[in-house]
Amino acid sequence: MSKNNSLQNYLIQTIKLSKRETDFVKNKLNHLELKKGDSLLNIGDVCSSAYFIISGSFYQYNHDDDFNIKVIDLYSKEDWMLNHRSFTSRKPSQNSIEAFEDSTVYELSIESIHELIAISPSFLKLGKILDIANNRLEFFDQNKSADEKYRYILTQKPMLIQKFPLTIIASYLKISPETLSRVRKRIN
Numbered sequence: 001m002s003k004n005n006s007l008q009n010y011l012i013q014t015i016k017l018s019k020r021e022t023d024f025v026k027n028k029l030n031h032l033e034l035k036k037g038d039s040l041l042n043i044g045d046v047c048s049s050a051y052f053i054i055s056g057s058f059y060q061y062n063h064d065d066d067f068n069i070k071v072i073d074l075y076s077k078e079d080w081m082l083n084h085r086s087f088t089s090r091k092p093s094q095n096s097i098e099a100f101e102d103s104t105v106y107e108l109s110i111e112s113i114h115e116l117i118a119i120s121p122s123f124l125k126l127g128k129i130l131d132i133a134n135n136r137l138e139f140f141d142q143n144k145s146a147d148e149k150y151r152y153i154l155t156q157k158p159m160l161i162q163k164f165p166l167t168i169i170a171s172y173l174k175i176s177p178e179t180l181s182r183v184r185k186r187i188n
Contacts, residue, residue, distance in 0.1 A: 006078050007052050007106055015125045024119060028112035034099040040081075041097040047086035049109045053079050056103020057163045059172075062095045071171035076159045100164065149173040150183045 011017045011025060034040070034056070041047050043062065051058075053075055060073040060083065072095050075081040086093035087110065108126075116123035144152075150173060153160050160169065170180040 006054060010052070010078060017122060017125065021120065021122055024116055024123075025108070028108060028116060030107040030109070032105050032107055034103045034105070036099055036101050038099045039096055040099070040105075041083055041086075041093055041095070043094060043096050044092045045086075046090055047083040047093050048111075049107045050080055050082040050087070050113070051105040051107050053077050053081065054104040054106065056105075057100045057160075058097055058103065059100050059164070059168060060095050060097045061171075069168075069171065071168055074157070074160050074164060074168070074172050076157070076163050100168075146173065146175045146179050146183045147187065149175070150180070150187060154187070 007029075008022050008026070011022045012019065017025070032040075032051075040049075040051060040058070041060075055077055057077075058075040058081055059071055060075070060081070061069050061071050064070050073081070081097060083093045083095050083097065085091070086095075113123070113126055116126065153169070153173070160172075164172075166180055167177050170177040173180065175183070
C-alpha cells in the first residue's frame, strides 16, 4: 500500500479505521495486475474476494437468452467490486467480472476479512464494502426513470462516462442506446 495510498485513505475516511487497523488490512492484501479482458470472476465460480481498484476499470455482466451481454455493474478507480450474492451466499456466481482495460487491484479474500474481524470488531465495518456495491445495484433495479439513472451516474460516478462506451452504459442503466442518446441530449 506504500505505492498507492488511495485504499488507506478510503479505509480511514470512509470506514473510519485507524492507521493501525489499516496496517492490519495492508498485511492481508494481494496486489494484482490484469490485462484488458482478464477475468476476476467467471460464471459458475464462487466469489471469494473483494477487490479495490487502484487503476483501470471493470464490468460485471452476464448474458441474456440471445447471448447479448447484460451489464450488471461498472467499476472504476477507487471502487470496491465483488459479486455480492455469490460472496455472501457462497454459491456459484451467475455473473462474470472482467477487466475493461489494463488494471491494478488489491484483493482482500473472505478468509482475510474473517481473520480481521476476529482481531477487532472495528473490522465489521468492512461490511460497508458489500453495502456500497449492493446499494448501487438496488438503485438500478428500482423503477427509476432513464433520466434519474443517467443523472445518478453523472453525479455519483462521472468517471464511468469517460471510461465506457455508450452501449455498455446503456446496458448498465437498463435502457436502450437510443434512449440513452435522447436522455443525454435532454440533460447535457
